[in-house]
């Protein structure tokens with residue numbers, strides 16, 4: 007397909023069949039010229055020489071006839087061979103063009119459909135050898151990725167719309183009630199409005215953060231930071247909330263833990279998020295332990311363990327996905343937007359680290375671990 011006004015590169019008008027045939031014609035012509043040169047320049051001399059050696063005289067009628075016969079036979083066999091080869095060349099190029107053309111058409115049809123948004127289109131197995139199999143495989147892999155990206159995009163939009171709807175509906179409802187005189191504009195009303203506005207602000211901030219972090223365009227301000235500093239900062243940040251929730255925070259730093267090479271603010275964000283989650287999911291009387299220990303591959307592991315609600319096994323693989331909440335209804339009323347762990351994961355990966363979670367199930371607490379490169 008060529009858009010109007012676009013100029014095709016020179017030679018683009020040549021189809022696959024024409025190119026293949028042209029190639030075969032060149033091969034045939036080379037063979038014909040060579041055969042003709044040999045038959046006309048070398049052949050007669052050799053033949054004549056053999057005649058004389060057989061005892062015949064130079065101008066015998068037999069010699070003249072035999073030589074004429076040799077020449078006619080050579081010409082005829084050359085002509086027939088060339089004719090047959092030309093027919094074979096035409097047939098071969100026709101068959102190959104058809105088969106290759108069919109496979110290429112399948113690829114270009116699928117590409118056009120994927121381009122038009124039908125991401126589930128796939129190229130069937132061409133059965134034309136390794137190169138075409140590779141082409142089909144890479145094309146299908148590309149279509150898979152696009153399909154996945156499109157699904158994520160659609161889900162993200164739906165999630166964002168859903169997240170925005172609830173606070174906006176609450177704000178609108180309260181404002182209407184105030185306008186109609188049903189609800190006084192008192193402290194309680196203002197507190198509700200403020201809380202919903204805060205929720206929207208937090209959503210906007212979290213979305214911006216996760217988008218940045220996942221796009222990989224974060225600039226990390228890396229420095230050598232002692233592990234206890236990070237843990238102490240996280241404990242201090244969550245201290246009040248933990249006290250209010252009746253949960254004790256315990257710091258436990260092993261001996262000889264090396265410092266890490268990280269962006270202090272970003273890692274503080276990750277640890278704050280893990281501790282805030284733990285506080286939120288641990289009932290009064292529970293304990294949260296923050297610890298650091300040397301890990302494999304020259305990394306340091308930071309562990310946040312709680313004695314709280316725990317997480318059912320089926321949720322574990324999804325916790326780090328955007329908007330994923332293990333207990334949707336309850337978590338939402340507690341204000342989480344489900345983005346915190348997605349941000350934590352993106353930030354940890356940006357440092358070349360890893361994040362993981364384990365839990366022995368509901369009621370048995372949860373343990374979140376991030377590993378970061380030692381300095």
Ligand SMILES: Nc1ncnc2c1ncn2[C@@H]1O[C@H](COP(=O)(O)OP(=O)(O)O)[C@@H](O)[C@H]1O
Pocket residue numbers: 279283284285287312314315316317325330331332333337341342343344345346347348371372
């Ligand atoms: N320490 C924890 N104990 C139990 N569940 C947890 C814990 N931390 C996280 N979760 C679960 O993981 C989900 C995702 O966490 P997160 O991404 O921080 O979102 P949010 O905190 O906004 O709900 C939470 O909704 C919760 O269900």
Ligand SMILES: [Mg+2]
Pocket residue numbers: 279282283342344346347
């Ligand atoms: Mg959270």
